[in-house]
Amino acid sequence: MNSTQSDVDTDVVVVGGGPAGLSAALSLGRARRHVLVVDQARPRNRTAPHMHGVLGHDGLPPLELLEKGRRELAGYGVRVVVDDVASARAGEEGVEVTTASGVMRARHLIVATGLTDELPEIPGLREQWGTGAVVCPYCDGWEHREHVIGVVATSPQSVGQAQLLRQWSDRVVYFPNVVGEPDEPEADALTRRDIRVERGAVAELVTANGRLEGIRLEQRTVPVDVVFTGPTLRPNDALLRSLGAATTNGPAGSWIAADRDGRTSVPRVWAVGNVVDPRANVSVSLGLGSLTAGAVNADLVQEDISRAPAAEPTSRASVDPR
Template identity: 85%
Template sequence: MFQLRPPGTGLQSRERADGDAGGIADPPKGEFARLPDGPQSATDPRQLIRARHRSSSVLTIRQTLLSTLCASAHDEAMDSTAHKLDTDVVIVGGGPAGLSAALSLGRARRQVLVVDQARPRNRTAPHMHGVLGHDGLPPLKLLEMGRREVAAYGVRTIVGDAVSARASESGIEVTTTDGVIRARRIIVATGLTDELPEIPGLREQWGTGAVVCPYCDGWEHRHHVIGVVATSPQSVAQAQLLRQWSDRVVYFANDVGEPDEAEADALARRDIRVERGAVMSLQISNGRLEGIRLEDRTVPVDVVFTGPTLRPNDELLRSLGADTTDGPMGSWVTVDRDGRTSIPRVWATGNVVDPRANVSVSLGLGSLTAGTVNADLVQEDITRAPTKGSTSLASEPSH
């Protein structure tokens, strides 16, 4: 039986901005906390849960890890040839990708711990769309359902931050804000952060009156006046895409500058109006978006679409020395199609390594990565299994 050690020295992660992936609150003993339905745009989900369960006895990380190892039913199911550390797999990040991986691994009778910051990227959105079977479901509700499902297979979830990690020949050592976890494998599913343009009012409206994804929010704003605030040359393509949902799209050139001649002609042919000048702020009344303020005028709009800068929360992966690849959207940790990084025993999945991974894609990627991790553990179990002599049939002696 191990003892949780206090955090030691090691490479520390940079402080994470709002928008980190994950999404769980401190679980009361015996069951996971239930998140309320409906919009959560103005409140940190961790505060909601803690206020609701102040009188509950909360599992500490020490109790969580201890109960994971002592759960007799789960221990009996484990292969006796497994190389025993604190747990088989530690998953850092409890969003759709992380919980999906946890579900598959739990069903594979692996010991799994999920470490989550409880700050999901989409926590300000009242609903999510385009997720088959869950269209219109609040995103925090999906995470609540996921935590209950994985718990049924012995997966334990703890609230905390994984601040550093170290890989060795025997496994992975993860230092959290509460102690150290040793695992055979690690899956990093920490998501990404949306870095928003410095436009007053934009952060307050993010997830409701200001959004990014046409496939997530376009239907709800069909036929509305849609304002596209340019943040890069790719914003012209965003305006053209949104023309599919509304014939009242307004392109705000902002500080990006004028569209070139070909772009301006294409916008005009689809009746997309171009507003020139820097965007000063959003006009908001009683919490509702009413328009976009320029230097000398205000343009009424019903919703703002814009393109934030996407920053992967990959400090843990970089501290381990994972290879990266530079591309049009910046530098991202390199993984193969199964989520395997360049570091042995280290996987990553979801939009910490793929900026295109929405909720549906992240669910699939988490499941795919979990299957590969389990297969890798099986190979290690075979290698570590003691030799018990040959089982081949001896040849009959000749006469």
């Protein structure tokens, strides 16, 4: 290995074994770095039977992508362990990660712990999540083209979700639920595109033999083939916050701040994927993981240079001018 090791166990610890974390680990492993991936083995999209829009892998089950990735990592000597990270410390000389199994010291830490979808409290929704109830039009819209698509509002932005889904089907039904009526311009836009509005609080998702059949309101049931809704996105960033990483506030709340390379405000600590970017789907996370790995390796190279022993002076032989 090219890595310079002293009192550290590995060059990089990656916390999180989803697309972003495994992609970063793959690039670093190919760069002949010592890498350890610590993963809880609870990926965000574990309930989805297929993933879409991932070039070369369209329709592949997401868990199969991760399994293929772990096999590829093993070929470069990257270790993946299933464990829980209890805490971490970062200092000028490196980082220390404490897991349920022990303590690991590394030169750099990449956090790729993703986010959690906090679902609306609607009976039946959790059981359908990833199959009959989904969030992303670009991930699942094609599979439900020309179907009856129900959009259950969770925020004022849900009107835009209904308008977006209209391009996949002319049978979109918007449920304002407890969010409230769309304002006049929004209501007019829904009407002009033939998006039906079904008023009333959503009581439950109606299923038969595990398959979604409709949405029950207080007094009636509206048949739908699929439900799109917007969960609250909660980044799994407790580890980064415990390290004192700076945050930034936006429409989606408070998130850890990271630059284009994934560098946080804490030296030697990086963050990539959904833990810092809610928009990062599988394809984006794969690319960002590779990009962050390149930035981490560039820092490691500079450290290798600074740690290399000074060259011994060499004497020059006299040269006969003749």
